[in-house]
Amino acid sequence: MRFATYSANGETNYGVATGEGMIALSADFPQWATLRQVIESGGLHELSIAAQGRAVSHPNGSFDFLIPIPDPEKIICVGVNFPDRNAEYKDGQEAPPNMSLFIRFPRSFCGAGQPIILPPESDKLDYEGEIAVVIGKEGRRISQENAFDHIAALTLCNEGTLRDWVRHAKFNVTQGKNWDRSGAMGPWLVPFTAAAQLDDIRLTTRVNGDLRQDNRTSRMLFPIRRQIEYISTFTTLVPGDIIVTGTPTGAGARFDPPVFLRPGDVIEVEAEGIGKLVNTVEDELVESRT
Known part of the structure; x- marks a missing residue:
């Protein structure tokens, strides 16, 4: 799995990147605002499970990549x-x-x-x-x-x-x-x-x-x-x-x-x-x- 932070339609999300585009996941995990919080909670595996079988929500060309961890302490x-x-x-x-x-x-x-x-x-x-x-x-x-x-x-x-x-x-x-x-x-x-x-x-x-x-x-x-x-x-x-x-x-x-x-x-x-x-x-x- 490849986890990314991205923007689409004026909103910042995180999800799983595929060859066809992005599978949005952040709305399913409101307890984790960013991938930093996902990592802090040991949640990458949970994201992997949630992405399985899901269709692409944002096809290539409809989103922009952001830096993966937008809020690192250092x-x-x-x-x-x-x-x-x-x-x-x-x-x-x-x-x-x-x-x-x-x-x-x-x-x-x-x-x-x-x-x-x-x-x-x-x-x-x-x-x-x-x-x-x-x-x-x-x-x-x-x-x-x-x-x-x-x-x-x-x-x-x-x-x-x-x-x-x-x-x-x-x-x-x-x-x-x-x-x-x-x-x-x-x-x-x-x-x-x-x-x-x-x-x-x-x-x-x-x-x-x-x-x-x-x-x-x-x-x-x-x-x-x-x-x-x-x-x-x-x-x-x-x-x-x-x-x-x-x-x-x-x-x-x-x-x-x-x-x-x-x-x-x-x-x-x-x-x-x-x-x-x-x-x-x-x-x-x-x-x-x-």
Whole structure:
């Protein structure tokens, strides 16, 4: 089953995504306003049962995907997490002892099929294809041995970045990582049931059909088990939290000269067993200051 949050006829719903469209389920479960609450209550299996034998309620073309978890408590992103990506930094360090982390806000992402936005303040919008894990069980100081027990589902992320704005301050990247609708997440959640779904799967990013990023999760400097262990040392992970697990080398900033995203570009992030996240790029329409 693939669980998605979507909008149709001015209303936000969640349901099951099929090849023909969406099976609406949120009206049947008024106790769960969002997929975050479904996960918090351990309700994904109940949704699966409810969807069986149901007809599509919203055919393709009649709805828009939204980010799967619209109301996470936190989105934590892991930076510089593949060997070739680390080699891009000329600091002589083969691998850092600890992972780099930063926070993103939910409104910095749009859903699958929606345009990511290039603001007038920058012409250096870049892509970063990543796998994201959604926490399903609360935990603090979680061991690597038990880390996968705390994952409820998987999704995809284009962790779009304004490269010049990540250099506005000496130590932080927050500004360049949190422009409204500068990235994308989705299109759906795939329930996590086995380690094989994460341990060694291929992750790719294409721009206008050109393969730009291509790597496997088995090559991560900080495997996802370690990410959960490390992050839960300093903060309690709760259901609906999202960990964006790191991007391979191949972003546009590393080309010579750099190749940044432009309106009309199509970005496809794909991972085995999860699916494909496709977005276009549009200029932001700015009317006036408020």
